[in-house]
Each structure stands twice: as C-alpha cells, then as structure tokens.
Amino acid sequence: MTRTLRRILPQILTLAVLVALVSLFFPQFLSVDYQGGRLSGPVIDVLKRGAPVALLAVGMTLVIATRGIDLSVGTIMAITGATAAWALASGWGAAAAVLLALMAGLACGVWNGCLVALIGIQPIVATLILMTSGRGIAQLITEGRILTFTDPGFAWLGSGILLGLPVPVYIWVGTAIAVALLMRRTALGLLVESIGINRSASALAGINATVLLIAVYVASGLCAALAGIIATADIRGADANNAGLWLELDAILAVVIGGNSLLGGRFSVAASVLGAMIIQTIDTGILLAGFPSEYNLVIKAGLVLMVLLVQSPNLAGHWYALRRHVRRRREPAPSDRSAP
Amino acid sequence: MMKTLLTSAAITACAFAASAQTVGFSQIGSESGWRAAETTLTRQQAEERGIDLRFSDAQQRQENQIAAIRSFVAQGVDAILLAPVVATGWDSVLEEAKEAEIPVVLLDRRVDSSDDLYLTAVGSDLVHEGSVAGQWLVDNKPEGTCRVVELQGTTGSSPAIDRATGFRNAIEGNADIEIVRSQTGDFTRTGGKEVMESFLQAEAGNEICALYAHNDDMALGAIQAIKEAGMDPGDDILIVSIDAVPDIFQAMADGDANATVELTPNMAGPAFDALEAYWADGTEPEKFIQTESKLYTQSDDPMAEYEARKDLGY
Numbered sequence: 048m049t050r051t052l053r054r055i056l057p058q059i060l061t062l063a064v065l066v067a068l069v070s071l072f073f074p075q076f077l078s079v080d081y082q083g084g085r086l087s088g089p090v091i092d093v094l095k096r097g098a099p100v101a102l103l104a105v106g107m108t109l110v111i112a113t114r115g116i117d118l119s120v121g122t123i124m125a126i127t128g129a130t131a132a133w134a135l136a137s138g139w140g141a142a143a144a145v146l147l148a149l150m151a152g153l154a155c156g157v158w159n160g161c162l163v164a165l166i167g168i169q170p171i172v173a174t175l176i177l178m179t180s181g182r183g184i185a186q187l188i189t190e191g192r193i194l195t196f197t198d199p200g201f202a203w204l205g206s207g208i209l210l211g212l213p214v215p216v217y218i219w220v221g222t223a224i225a226v227a228l229l230m231r232r233t234a235l236g237l238l239v240e241s242i243g244i245n246r247s248a249s250a251l252a253g254i255n256a257t258v259l260l261i262a263v264y265v266a267s268g269l270c271a272a273l274a275g276i277i278a279t280a281d282i283r284g285a286d287a288n289n290a291g292l293w294l295e296l297d298a299i300l301a302v303v304i305g306g307n308s309l310l311g312g313r314f315s316v317a318a319s320v321l322g323a324m325i326i327q328t329i330d331t332g333i334l335l336a337g338f339p340s341e342y343n344l345v346i347k348a349g350l351v352l353m354v355l356l357v358q359s360p361n362l363a364g365h366w367y368a369l370r371r372h373v374r375r376r377r378e379p380a381p382s383d384r385s386a387p
Numbered sequence: 388m389m390k391t392l393l394t395s396a397a398i399t400a401c402a403f404a405a406s407a408q409t410v411g412f413s414q415i416g417s418e419s420g421w422r423a424a425e426t427t428l429t430r431q432q433a434e435e436r437g438i439d440l441r442f443s444d445a446q447q448r449q450e451n452q453i454a455a456i457r458s459f460v461a462q463g464v465d466a467i468l469l470a471p472v473v474a475t476g477w478d479s480v481l482e483e484a485k486e487a488e489i490p491v492v493l494l495d496r497r498v499d500s501s502d503d504l505y506l507t508a509v510g511s512d513l514v515h516e517g518s519v520a521g522q523w524l525v526d527n528k529p530e531g532t533c534r535v536v537e538l539q540g541t542t543g544s545s546p547a548i549d550r551a552t553g554f555r556n557a558i559e560g561n562a563d564i565e566i567v568r569s570q571t572g573d574f575t576r577t578g579g580k581e582v583m584e585s586f587l588q589a590e591a592g593n594e595i596c597a598l599y600a601h602n603d604d605m606a607l608g609a610i611q612a613i614k615e616a617g618m619d620p621g622d623d624i625l626i627v628s629i630d631a632v633p634d635i636f637q638a639m640a641d642g643d644a645n646a647t648v649e650l651t652p653n654m655a656g657p658a659f660d661a662l663e664a665y666w667a668d669g670t671e672p673e674k675f676i677q678t679e680s681k682l683y684t685q686s687d688d689p690m691a692e693y694e695a696r697k698d699l700g701y
Contacts, residue, residue: 073589075588082617083617087588087616088588089585089588092584092585092588096581096584191417191419191420191423191700192420192423192700192701193420193576193604193634195634206611206615278577281577281580281611282576282577282580282607282608282611283611284576286575286576286577286604288418288419289573289575289576289577289578290577331585334570334581334582334585334589335585335588335589337568337570337589339569340539340542340569340570340571341542341543343542343571
C-alpha cells in the first residue's frame with residue numbers, strides 16, 4: 048500500500064498544486080453544495096467530465112505497458128455511441144443498447160489486437176487504420192445525422208445521480224479499481240509488463256504473448272465502449288463527427304502524466320487516472336477562470352509542459368546535483384575543518 | 388466583347404428556353420446534416436421547376452469538383468451550381484465554363500476568383516444572422532439588467548467571428564445588456580453542455596438572464612446542462628441560437644428554447660430564380676444574393692416546422 052502511495056505521490060502533489068493554482072483565479076473551486084439530492088460544485092464537474100478520458104486512460108495504460116499504443120479509442124467511442132443510439136432508436140431498450148455497445152467495443156479491440164499480435168503490424172499504424180476509418184463506420188450507423196433518443200434509463204448512465212454523485216463517476220472509479228485489482232492481485236500485471244519489456248523472451252519463458260496482447264487491446268476497446276456510452280448518454284444523442292474527437296491524445300497524455308513510460312514495462316493504473324483528473328482540472332479551470340477562448344489551448348499546453356518538466360527524471364537528476372553542489376559550497380570540506 | 392458574349396449567350400438561352408433545362412450541381416459532400424438538407428432541397432427545387440439536375444458529390448475534394456465541372460461543360464449543361472469546398476484555385480476551370488458560355492452560380496460559400504467568372508453567388512450573411520439574434524434579445528429581454536453568456540463556435544472560424552460581431556452590433560447601445568462570459572463550445576452538443584455547466588458554476592445560475600449560442604447544437608447541449616442544474620431553460624434563462632435545425636424546433640415546442648435564426652439550406656431556390664431570369668432575357672443578377680435570415684420563435688408553430696424539416700436529412 049505504501050509503495051502504491053509513493054508511486055502516485057508526484058501525481059497527487061501535482062493535482063494539489065493545480066487545484067491551488069485554479070483556486071487563485073476562481074476562489075470557489077473547492078466549494079461543494081448539496082441541494083436537491085445531489086452534490087454540485089466545480090470538483091464534482093471535474094470528476095464527472097473527466098470520466099471519458101479516465102476510462103480511456105485505464106485501457107491505454109495496459110496497451111502502453113505492452114509497448115503498444117491505441118490511437119483508435121476516440122473513434123471507438125463514436126462507433127459504440129452510434130451503436131447504442133441506433134439500438135435505442137430501433138426500440139431495443141437500454142440494457143440491449145449497453146450490451147450491443149460493449150460488443151462493438153469488443154469487436155474493435157479484437158480487430159486491433161489481431162492486427163498487432165497476429166499480423167505483426169506496428170501498433171501505431173494498426174490502430175491508425177481504425178482511427179481514420181472508424182468515423183466513417185459510425186457515420187454509416189447514424190446516417191450522418193445526430194441520432195437522438197429519449198430513453199431515461201440509458202440517459203441515466205450519462206447524467207443520472209446515485210447517492211448524490213453523478214453516475215459516470217462510479218463507472219470510471221469502479222472500472223479503474225477493478226482493473227487495478229485484477230492486474231495486481233493476480234500475476235496478470237506482471238505478465239503484461241514482461242511482454243512490454245521483452246516480448247520474445249516472455250514468449251520463450253512460456254507466456255502466451257499473442258493472446259495477452261489481443262486481450263489488452265480488447266480491454267482498451269471495452270473501456271472506450273464505456274466512455275462512448277457515457278458520452279452518448281450525456282447529450283442524449285450520438286454525434287458521429289464529434290464524439291471522442293482527439294480524446295485518444297488526451298488519454299495518452301493522461302498515461303504519460305501518470306508517469307508511465309511509452310516504452311512499455313512498469314505501469315500504474317491509479318497514476319494514469321490521476322493524470323486524467325489533472326487534465327480535466329486544467330480544462331475545467333480554464334473554463335471557470337473566464338479567459339477568452341483564444342487562450343484555452345496555450346494555457347493548457349503551458350500547464351501540461353510544466354507538469355511534465357517537474358516530473359522529468361533528467362531534470363530531477365540535475366536538481367539533485369545542484370542541491371548537492373550548493374550544500375558542498377555552504378559547508379567547508381571536512382579536511383579543511385580538521386586542519387589546525 | 389463582353390456584350391457580344393452576353394447577347395449570344397442570351398440567344399442560345401432563348402433557343403433552349405422551351406425545352407427542359409439541364410443544370411449540373413457540384414456539391415462538397417455530406418459532412419453535416421445541413422449539407423445533406425441543402426442537397427435534398429436543391430433536388431426538390433429542381434423537380435418543382437422541371438429542371439433536369441445532374442448531381443455530383445465531391446467528397447470534400449477540390450479535384451473531384453474540378454473534374455465534375457469539366458464533365459458538366461463537356462455535357463453542355465445550361466448552368467452549373469457550385470458549392471466550393473475551398474476558396475482558391477478555381478480560376479482556370481471557371482474560365483473554361485465561361486468560354487463555353489455556361490453560367491456558374493456559387494452556393495453557400497465564396498471563391499477568391501474575379502467576379503466576372505461567375506454569374507452570382509448565393510449565401511447568407513453571417514454577421515446579419517448574429518444581429519438578428521441580438522435584436523431578438525433586445526426586444527424580448529426582461530425588465531432590468533440582462534447578463535448574457537455566449538457559447539462561441541470553433542475559435543477562429545468565420546461563423547464564430549461573424550456571429551459574435553453581429554450580436555454585439557445589435558446589442559450595442561443597450562447599457563442593460565451585458566455579455567458576462569464568452570467561451571467556445573466548438574459547435575458541438577458536448578462542448579455546449581460542458582461549457583454551460585462551467586458558466587452555471589461561475590455565474591451562479593440565477594444571475595444569468597440569457598444564453599446566446601452560435602449554433603443550435605451547442606444550445607441543445609446547454610439546455611440539458613440548465614435542466615440538470617435544476618433550472619428551467621427558456622424561462623429562467625432565455626435561449627437564442629442560430630441555424631434552425633429540426634431538434635431546436637422540438638425544444639421550442641417543449642418550451643426549452645426561445646428563438647433561432649435560420650441559416651436556410653434552400654440556397655438553390657434563389658439560384659434557380661436568378662438563372663431563370665438570366666435564361667429568359669439575359670438579366671444579370673447582383674453578384675451576391677443574400678438569403679433571408681429568418682427568425683423563428685415559440686409562436687411560429689415549432690412542431691410544424693419540426694415535421695417539415697425532419698426528413699430533409701439534417
């Protein structure tokens with residue numbers, strides 16, 4: 048437990064500094080009201096709005112741990128959202144819509160996984176295929192329009208309230224905990240890491256690397272399906288052109304801010320979802336601070352750069368060396384002191 | 388030279404006036420619901436007027452449009468409608484059409500070529516749309532000061548800039564209308580909802596008197612955010628937006644939205660009017676025909692408007 052805490056400490060500190068920074072511009076950032084059976088406040092908004100990126104980051108962490116990358120998650124959100132909306136519009140009911148959307152996500156994951164693990168295409172290219180073609184598939188399902196629905200049961204998944212908190216919060220926190228436990232309470236996490244460090248050595252050691260690789264892309268597809276369901280349920284409509292647009296990049300950023308290496312190996316799901324919350328705090332903070340919209344992206348880029356600089360191991364090394372240097376100058380060398 | 392060309396064009400036109408006219412239409416593609424509706428309406432207009440329409444979908448590529456225009460010229464059509472995907476690079480193909488004495492009418496978007504290369508351009512005035520929306524608010528705002536929040540389109544896009552300018556022009560001089568927050572929602576429902584949530588946090592919802600959204604989709608997202616915050620959109624917060632897509636009429640029928648300014652997808656109607664006059668006696672239309680930016684409110688039978696629009700392909 049303490050090891051996990053030490054692992055995610057930098058992310059928690061970053062988040063705390065960011066919250067303090069946003070509070071400078073918007074003092075009521077941490078205030079939370081309770082009215083009409085629901086909590087409301089900027090922090091609740093961050094938790095709710097961060098749900099899609101947090102979910103994508105969970106799947107992306109596993110993929111990146113195997114030294115892969117999944118660029119198609121934003122598109123999978125559009126496909127699964129369109130599938131769910133289509134099922135609802137055809138009168139299939141909420142449960143069937145969720146099930147169909149998850150199956151669509153699973154199918155996308157299997158497709159990506161097979162391209163990477165069986166055919167051996169580089170992950171960035173293999174998932175790029177679905178990233179570009181997938182929006183066309185989503186548009187075919189919605190017939191190019193925003194497919195709207197009124198099913199209150201399905202909409203509850205995106206904008207409902209359970210015990211005072213928005214439902215999407217439960218979905219992403221639940222998914223993150225479930226995946227983290229599955230990885231750390233079993234040997235699965237270790238096996239995933241070993242593939243990322245050296246796939247052929249792992250295969251020689253008896254790990255079924257092919258199946259495991261397909262499985263992580265399937266996990267990523269399922270996480271993207273959950274994100275797609277939330278995004279679609281939130282606006283009660285499937286927007287094939289815009290759902291999940293560029294969110295794959297935010298998800299990768301969340302994993303990187305979470306301190307995971309893009310070269311595979313050791314990973315932490317908890318740190319990745321904290322990374323997602325860091326990104327969402329920046330986004331929501333910018334909206335609340337009320338700067339003109341021309342500054343949004345510049346401010347976000349500046350803050351992300353600062354977060355990454357602070358976490359950079361190279362800079363940490365320099366910082367350590369500088370401190371030692373200063374200390375040595377302040378205290379005279381021991382040999383000087385012993386001289387009479 | 389110009390005059391001889393025109394007379395000869397008029398004579399050829401007269402000779403054909405009796406038989407059905409053939410018009411080629413090079414459409415950009417079907418990237419948005421509005422574009423699909425424009426295609427549907429162009430077909431309808433052509434059918435009503437007994438015009439034989441040849442349709443070509445360019446799938447967002449200029450080279451496809453150039454190829455389509457060349458093939459229309461080769462087929463010897465009586466006129467060409469062009470919705471250009473980009474503004475530049477049209478000079479040579481427009482000159483080919485001109486040499487073949489085929490009038491070209493631009494729909495919706497403009498080109499950078501010299502204006503003697505096309506007959507006329509039909510389009511809406513984005514600044515005017517914004518000012519129609521602003522004027523509605525000036526006429527319908529409640530007593531006292533009115534704090535307005537604005538959902539802008541994609542930062543830097545011309546509809547976002549022009550619709551913001553038009554709105555500000557219209558409310559200028561009304562000291563009691565003030566835009567307190569302005570932020571981009573990227574023209575999407577998700578964007579509109581997320582940004583509206585932050586507006587409600589930052590401004591304490593009950594102090595916002597009206598929302599101006601640069602398109603209906605953002606307004607529809609914002610309406611949900613207002614509802615979820617426990618307020619009544621259309622009543623507690625007035626909502627005015629632009630585009631007139633079917634779903635906003637549904638929201639108006641439910642009392643959730645107050646007004647929308649139409650960006651009409653019927654660009655072909657005025658284009659065919661101009662062409663028919665030109666064919667008949669060679670009347671040269673104005674170089675820019677501005678479509679009407681009609682205002683719709685809850686009193687304009689929104690349910691009927693919804694029914695009329697929902698099958699246009701939006």
